[in-house]
Amino acid sequence: MHIGRSVIARWTGAAVAAAIAVTMTGGPVIAAPDGQASLDEVYAALGVDDVPSDYVVMVDVSRSMAGDRYEQLKKSLTGFFAALAPEDTVTLIPFAEGTKADTRPVGRSPGELVAMLPRDADGSYTDIGAALEAAVATLGRPDAPSLATVVLLTDGQHAPGPRSAYPLTEGHNWVKLADRAKKLRKTSLDAYAVPLAGATGAGLLTKVFPGARVLETTSVDRLTTSLAGPKAAARAAKARSLLAAEIDRPVxxxxxxxxxxxxxxxxxxxxxxxxxxxxxxxxxxxxxxxxxxxxxxxxxxxxxxxxxxxxxxxxxxxxxxxxxxxxxxxxxxxxxxxxxxxxxxxxxxxxxxxxxxxxxxxxxxxxxxxxxxxxxRGSLWYWVSTALLLLCAMLLALHWRRRRLSPMLTGSVRIDGAGAEPRLLPLSGRRSQLSADVTGLPGSGDITAIRPAVSTTEVNLLITYSPDGSAARRETAICRAGETVSVTGTSFTWQTTVPAQRITRSTTSRVKR
CATH class of the missing domain: 2.60.40.10 (Immunoglobulins)
Known part of the structure; x- marks a missing residue:
């Protein structure tokens, strides 16, 4: 590196911040539309900061970086590390004639990460190939996170020392190194080269990582803005890694x-x-x-x-x-x-x-x-309803017929038995019982009213009587109105009206006896 070139580089790239803001995912958060979540709200809901990511930062520490440029670079890196999640891992690879990688978790003290850099930038050479080899080795370590971001910061061309494995910008070792990088097992791997001068070897990053982006040349005092792009891209990669397994699955x-x-x-x-x-x-x-x-x-x-x-x-x-x-x-x-x-x-x-x-x-x-x-769709309920109505009508008709054929008793019956005082039995209801208390005779029976037919108005009495109460001697006779019938030697006369005086005398004579 030549010191004079660093002076020129200090003033180049003044407009790079605007270009990066357009091309990268980072930058200020735009207010979300109505009903839409903001980017920070989505990241918070996903827990993006809980997902570890690997940051490998290669820093040119040759003499061309000395002085204010180097101090400003360390200040920019402090701000960059401060914005990372504590769970992230940072590997700083300062390079000049050789490299020395140091890997640590971000934690909560970004200043300690920057302290891993040499105190001064005083290297005699700029071996970008060795830096890239160290980066590939770091990314391939067994415990490395599956999400990784590689950043190359340099202000000079590839100028290796005499013992470098990469004396030129091409050759067998470059091919082999690119093959090793291709075999890295990463869910997401983004690489960025940030040239800090007008003509640098930052583009060599694409030889090892073909998908790497070479940002526009930027002055070191604008480095913080340039680093916002890789940081935002890394957070987006975290979010995509969380959503990759579900985003295309339908409801x-x-x-x-x-x-x-x-x-x-x-x-x-x-x-x-x-x-x-x-x-x-x-x-x-x-x-x-x-x-x-x-x-x-x-x-x-x-x-x-x-x-x-x-x-x-x-x-x-x-x-x-x-x-x-x-x-x-x-x-x-x-x-x-x-x-x-x-x-x-x-x-x-x-x-x-x-x-x-x-x-x-x-x-x-x-x-x-x-x-x-x-x-x-059949008419079962109509059939059932009709049948029920017919059954009800039939039952009502049977009930009426039974009532019609067995009308209410009216009038009275005079009972005359051998050796007994005649008695007059008033009739009521549909059945009158014959017992010793009623007839004064030892037998039993009953009297009901019947019609010979439903259509006739004629009503007769059906008299059933047994002189000793046994079923064997029970007889039945039909008595018309005003007539007398004999049942087992006992006379029954149906009187359609009840003479009150006869009832009184009969009752009085029974009381006197």
Whole structure:
């Protein structure tokens, strides 16, 4: 390196900060649209700072970096390290004629990381190849995080010492080193070269890391702004690593396995988010069916689906199974294919699309569950109702007929038995019992009123009597109004009216005795 070149480099690259702000993911956070989360809010929800990342920073410490440039570089690196998460790991590789890598966790003292650099920049050579070899070795260590960012800071061309394995800018060792870098197992590996002068060997970074970005030349006092790009890209890489396994997975739609009947039915359709981090919002939900006789609706409004959560959407379906048949039993069967559609969005959509370059599935996945339709369209209930009405009418008719054939008792019966005082028995109700208390005779029996036919108005008495109360001597006779019949030697006379004086005398004479 030549000292004169460092003086020129101190004033180059004044406009690089604006270019970096446009091309890199970092920079000030823009206010999110209504309902949309900001980038910092998404990072906080993801816990980005809890995901460890590997930072490998190669720092040119040749003489051209001496003085204010070197002090300003260390100041910029202090600010860069202060913005990293404590769980991140930093490897500083100062290089001149040789290298010395030192790896430490960021922790909470960024100044201690910068202290790993040499006190002064006084190297005689600038061996960029050796620095890149040390970076590849550091990235390949067994405990290295899967997310890594490589930064090369130099103000000079590749100028190795006489014992360097990389005397030129090409050759076998460069090819071998690039092959080693290609075999690194990293989820994400970003590399950035930051030239601190107009003509440097920063571009050699692309020989080992083909995807590396060579930023525009920047003065060392603008280095903090330039380093914001790699830092922001590293945080975005962390976020993408957390979302990579879930971002393209569609919402799971589960239809109930149940049979749909005629009329209205509510089907509880379950929606499950396969995403462990991203909140989802389903809007403009509709249900379509291939069956013209089936209509379906879903509730209006948005459905919020939390990460990994499940919500139930009530789908109301109405099936017109056709008119009822005259036959008591008739089953109508059909099939219907339903599909739930919705616009899938997220409060994170703006960040995912613009900042992380990730795309959500915007629609529900195709689903076409074929549901069974079954309805009883026979007139069984009409038949049952008619039968019940006929049965009730029949019972009422039988009841009326029984009442008609067995009318109420009226009048009185005069009872005359051998050796006994005549007695007058008033009749009431539908049956009068004959007992010793009533007849004054030792036997028993009963008296009922009967009609010979439903249509006639004639009423007779049916008298059953046994002189000793036994069934063997029981006899029955029919007595017409005003007539007398004899049953087992006892006379019964039906009087259609009850003479009050006769009843009184009979009762009085019985009392005197």
């Amino acid at each position: 799971e739609v589960t239809w109930p396995d149940e049979e749909i009947g005629a009329g209205g039915t509510v089907l509880d359709v379950q929606l499950r988010s396969p995403m462990a981090h991203v909140p989802l919002v389903l809007d403009r939900m509709t249900v379509t069916s291939g069956n013209a006789a089936l209509t379906s609706t879903v509730p209006d409004g948005r459905v919020t689906l939390p990460p990994g959560g499940t919500v139930t959407v009530p789908v109301a379906v109405t099936w017109d199974a056709g008119p009822r048949a005259f036959a008591p039993l008739k089953t109508v069967r059909d099939r219907a294919t339903l599909r739930l559609s919705a616009e899938v969005g997220s409060p994170w959509s703006t960040v995912l699309t613009d900042d992380l370059k990730l795309a959500l599935p915007t629609e529900l996945p195709p689903q076409a569950p074929e549901l069974s339709l079954s309805a009883q």
